[in-house]
Amino acid sequence: MGSSSPNSLAIALPGAGTSFAIQGSDIANGTIAAANIGTGTITSTQIAAGTIGNAAVSPYLLQYAQISVTAAQIIAAYATPLLLVAAPASGTSISINNALIRFTAGATAFTGGGAMSIQYGNTAHGAGGTPVTTLAASQVTSATSSDNQLQSVAATTVIPQATALYLSNATAAFATGNGTMTIFIWYSIT
Numbered sequence: 001m002g003s004s005s006p007n008s009l010a011i012a013l014p015g016a017g018t019s020f021a022i023q024g025s026d027i028a029n030g031t032i033a034a035a036n037i038g039t040g041t042i043t044s045t046q047i048a049a050g051t052i053g054n055a056a057v058s059p060y061l062l063q064y065a066q067i068s069v070t071a072a073q074i075i076a077a078y079a080t081p082l083l084l085v086a087a088p089a090s091g092t093s094i095s096i097n098n099a100l101i102r103f104t105a106g107a108t109a110f111t112g113g114g115a116m117s118i119q120y121g122n123t124a125h126g127a128g129g130t131p132v133t134t135l136a137a138s139q140v141t142s143a144t145s146s147d148n149q150l151q152s153v154a155a156t157t158v159i160p161q162a163t164a165l166y167l168s169n170a171t172a173a174f175a176t177g178n179g180t181m182t183i184f185i186w187y188s189i190t
Contacts, residue, residue: 059088059189062097069167069181071106074140078114078173081122081166088189093159094120096131098186099150103135105143106178113137114171118150118185120163126170131157140174159190 065085073082085094099118116135119128126134132150139148167183 059092062186062188065183065185065187067167067183067185069183071110071178071180073167074110074177074179074181075174077116077168078126078171079124081119081124081128081168083122083164084118084167084183085165085185085187087162087164090162092189093161093163094165094187095159095190096152096165096185096187098184099132100184101135101139101148101150102182102184103139103142103146103148104180104182105145106180108176108178109143110141110174110177110179112172113140113174114169116140116167116169118183119166119168120160122164122166124168126168128166128168129157129160131159134170137169137171137174140169140179141177145179 067082067084069082076082088094096118101116114126114137116137117126117128117130118132119126119130121128130153132152135148135150139146165185165187
């Protein structure tokens, strides 16, 4: 066991015969060095600059993507799906834990269109496999902004390996609107 005072923390590693201390002043002034951490993978520079992101952590942890979608991308999504999360490495897949689409209505409402979906693969017309429920076209053509929680599909979903997530829609392209979307996706690589 380690001991601590209000300004320091000492940790003894069982069986290793080693220990290290982190001083409160080290945390406050950003002088925690790789030697204090043990693995050498996190430095005070990274902590200060905020550069520890998804790429610096295990891909098996819960990850988060926030994607801004313009009116032009909403209109084009029927024929040209929009990349949301890049394909993972060969032999792995993206498993969605949670997804939310925030629709911000513009001065001009969209017309036409069809149900929007987050899908596996770059298949036009919303024809890719969908891991979550779709967003009704009426939400996109509405003059009212809304947050839309997408639920996991009830049936077993076959998740393709090494396949990216895209946004597309079924039926037809949306037209004339100028609203936007922000898509929030919590996912893990399995």
